[in-house]
Amino acid sequence: MSSSSPRIPNPTASDADQTPARKRTKRVSMREVAEHSNVSVATVSMVLNNNPRISRATQARVRRSMDDLGYRPDRVAQSLSSTYTRLLAVMIPPLSHAFADTYFGEIISGIYDRAARLGHKIIIEQAKPKFIESGQHLELVERRFVDGLLCLGFIENYEFMHDLVERGQPVLSVNSHFVDLEVDSVVCDYTAGAEQAMNCLRQLGHKKVGMIIGGSKGVTTQDIMAVFKANTEELGTYDPSLIVDGRYSETGGAEAARQLIDKHPDVxxxxxxxxxxxxxxxxxxxxxxxxxxxxxxxVGFDNLYVSQFLNPPLTTVHLPLYDLGDLACERIIQRIRGRREAVSELLPTHLILRESTAIAPGR
Amino acid sequence: MSSSSPRIPNPTASDADQTPARKRTKRVSMREVAEHSNVSVATVSMVLNNNPRISRATQARVRRSMDDLGYRPDRVAQSLSSTYTRLLAVMIPPLSHAFADTYFGEIISGIYDRAARLGHKIIIEQAKPKFIESGQHLELVERRFVDGLLCLGFIENYEFMHDLVERGQPVLSVNSHFVDLEVDSVVCDYTAGAEQAMNCLRQLGHKKVGMIIGGSKGVTTQDIMAVFKANTEELGTYDPSLIVDGRYSETGGAEAARQLIDKHPDVxxxxxxxxxxxxxxxxxxxxxxxxxxxxxxxVGFDNLYVSQFLNPPLTTVHLPLYDLGDLACERIIQRIRGRREAVSELLPTHLILRESTAIAPGR
DNA sequence: CTGAAAGCGCTTACAG
DNA sequence: CTGAAAGCGCTTACAG
Incomplete structure (x- = not known):
């Protein structure tokens, strides 16, 4: 420091020159704070973590040093020494516009807000086949990228959750659950929502009703179909061919509608x-x-934000997607912190009556 | 280990009991791999990083040990020893349905795919006022949560980017740029898109055209307005009151339309x-x-995925949102790795003709 | 081609 | 109430 012996530039000098691009405001470490306030790094650490064992006087002095020096604890080092990363992964299915899906978006919004309040950040991952095949879902937790996973919209290909559950890693399924896999879940009450929707149609005098579903395997789909079947049987119109698969997409819905109406023009x-x-x-x-x-x-299901702006505005079953995310996030963090018992929550739903429904024609 | 002296349960035993909930498959560290294959941890590290200095034989032996033991490098430790976190933050504006915004979603999709290919993961953050006020945007990089930030949709309240730029932190603005802030950016060619849209309307014989904009400050909005003005002046119908603010939202657009038509019923x-x-x-x-x-x-602008399903399907200017995200991600990573020169890219746009446009009435 | 050692910046018993 | 020391699991000169 005193004798600045100006070394002749050596071969690696150019490499060294690259780095300064990232030098930025030279990071201040805990050691420097300790020196500045004449305490040990242990004490600084304890002040940082509000350990009550530190006297008020020292507290204050150290805090001042932190401010004076502009100290920012390195969270990487914090994570290395502690058990947690305080990061959560949000898994979305391998659909082509999954990131732009407002259904997932509203849920993620709830997850994000709760996570932020609990001092966590979220990373988003899409469970593409290669991702799962190469075991990256396991790496997510086992290489300590995150503390746990929240899975959105997995109705099929959910074996990856099994891998996690098996190894005792925190996972939670949002708005879908399974008969052959015990995993924490938070879901909406599809049965109640479907009841209200069918009720509404019956009150409007509809006798012959068609149904467009997304796949046929999901437990929630089964729930809706059961309600549909019970109601149409009472009306005396039940027929399996009244149920068509629309693969959960806009195009699928359009095709299913065509198919349904071609076969049953009187729906x-x-x-x-x-x-x-x-x-x-x-x-x-x-x-x-x-x-x-x-x-x-x-009649729809979800009550996406856009549905009110359609022409005509859509009558649909409201799902509390934001709350769903909020609760899911709370529950996964509890699991991360040691909860042992499985959890399975049910959130209420209700019908929103708009203009896409009316009294049955000819009534 | 040999003499298992069964200690009397002490006060902290219950605490210890909590932890096992997280024990999981007891992590394997680099040291164990080293022991298993009779080399030093340095060698294991070099094998892991494909350092060519290691002989093929050792390479193979160590890799086997890794497989046998199920070794997964701890990325937290890796980050602590290296310069990078290999995490990127995607910042979205503090709008209420920002997470469910398909415009952001498509961009994020492009960012995600490119990031994954380059070995990075993304975290999402919403720049709420409190977030910025408490300096969390700076903490994001300075506490080493991430290596850099990608900012989506900031047209106003972008001062936080200034803070980052000032400190030499990697930031990039996606699809918006500024006159008073030099920051890396990747944007779409709004001028060309607007030209095509106006051209189309003129060819259809429209003389009196109204315009609904989102705020009036954005550089891109200025670009569109300039095109609108030039074209309507040529048509001899320009009038500032033909431009109404719709605040970029559905409700805002509806209100603006009402306002516009009330004032100019002949639009x-x-x-x-x-x-x-x-x-x-x-x-x-x-x-x-x-x-x-x-x-x-x-006529719209963006060509969101849903626009094709509206009734009628919307004529709109296509923006290459996925590519925008893809390129933005590539550019921020270059910046993180040391690029010094500012970057500002322009992506082409084009009109998609659908059914919401037709020949002007009475022509 | 490989190893011993220092270091990254924290946290946490342990001792006083 | 506070400090010295070990440890978290890696990477990287340095030496041989």
């Missing part, structure tokens, strides 16, 4: 198990010259 | 600077009994 209402398919169905009606709701009623 | 087309406002405008037309495109044409 006066269509109940869709999500808003995207309802949107596709309405799109098909519009393109094929049918008027909603005058000619045919459409 | 035959409306050009909106994003699809959400166009959707709101179409919603207002529908609710007020006007037919799109027979009575009035509507």
């Amino acid at each position: 006066s209402a269509v109940f869709c198990s999500n808003d995207k398919m309802a949107m596709g169905a309405m799109h098909y009606m519009h393109q094929s010259g049918r008027k909603v709701p005058e000619d045919i009623s459409v | 035959s087309a409306v050009f909106c600077s994003n699809d959400k406002m166009a959707m709101g405008a179409m919603h207002y037309m529908h609710q007020s009994g006007r037919k799109v495109p027979e009575d009035i044409s509507v």
Whole structure:
């Protein structure tokens, strides 16, 4: 320091020159804070963590040093010494527009806010086949990228959750659960929502109702179908071919609507198990010259933000997606902190009546 | 280990009991791999990092040990010893449905894929006022949560980027740039897109066109307005009151449409600077009994995925959002790795003609 | 081609 | 109430 012997530039000097690009405001470490306030790093650490064993006087002095020096604890070092990363992974399915899916978005919003309040950050990962095959879902926790995983929208290909559960890693499934896998879950009450939707259609005098579902395996889909079946059987119109798969997408919904109407031209209402398919169905009606709701009623499920702006605005079952995320986040953090018992929560749903439904034609 | 002296349970035993909940498959460290293959940890580290100085034989032996023991390098330790976290932050604005915004979603999709390919993960943060006020945007990099920030959709309140730039932290603004702040950016060619949209309307014989914008400060908004002004002046219909603010939202778009039509009932087309406002405008037309495109044409901007499913499907300017994210991610990583020169990229746009536009009425 | 050692910046018993 | 020391699991000169 005193004798600044100016070394002749050596071969690695150029390498050294690269680094300064990242020098930035030279990081201040705990050691420097300790020196500045004449205490040990242990004491600084304890002040940082509000350990009550430190006297008020020292507390104050150290805090001042921190401020004076602009100290920012290195969270990487903190994580290395402690058990947690305070990072959570949000897994979304390998669908092509998954990141732009408002359904996932609203849930993530709830997760994010709760995570922030509990001092956590979230990373997003898409469970593409290669990702799972190469075991990256396991690496996420085992290489300490995150403390736990929240899985959104997995109805099939959820074996990866099994891997995690098996190894005792914190995982939670949001809005889907399984018969063959015991994993923490937080889901909406699909049965109650479907009941209300079918009730509404019956009160409007609809006898022959079609249903567009997303796949047929999901437990929640099974729940909705059970309600649909019970109701249409009471109406005396039940027929398995009234149920068509719309693969949860807009295009799928449009195709399913065509298929349904071709086969059953006398259907006066269509109940869709999500808003995207309802949107596709309405799109098909519009393109094929049918008027909603005058000619045919459409009911959705989810109550996405956009659904109120459709033409006509969509009648749909409201799902508390934000709250779902909020609760899921709280529960996974409890699990991370040591909760042992499995958890499975159910959130209430309700119908939102808008303009895509009307009295059955000819009534 | 040999003499298992069964200690009497002490006060802290219960604490110790909590921890095992997180024991999981007892982590394997580099030291154990080293012992297992009779080399030093330095060698294991070098094998892990494919350092060519290690002989093929040792390479193989160590790799086997890794596999046998199920070794997973602790990325927290790796980050502590190296310069990078290999984490990127994606900042979104403090709008209420920002997480569920498909515009951001498509960009993030591009960011994610590129990041994954370059060995990075992404965390999402919303720049709420409190977040910025408490300096958390700085903590993000200075506490080593991430290596750099990608900012989406900031048109106002972008001072926080200044803080970062000032301290030499890697930041990049996606699809917005500023006159008073030099920051890396990747944006779409709004001028060219607007030209095409206006051209299309003129060819369809529209003389009196209204415009719905999102705020008036953004550089890109200025670009669009300049094109709008130039074109309507040529048509001899320019009037500042033909431009109304729709705040980039569906509701804002609906209100702006009402305002515009109340003041100028003879407007035959409306050009909106994003699809959400166009959707709101179409919603207002529908609710007020006007037919799109027979009575009035509507053009959007963004080409969101849903726009093709609207009734009628929306004519709009396509923005390469996925590519935008992809390129932005590549550029921020170059910056993190030491690039010094500022970067500002422009991506091409083009009009997508659908059914919300038609020949001007009475032509 | 490989190893011993220092260091990254924290936390946490342990001792006083 | 506070400090010295070990440890978290890696990487990286340095030496041989």
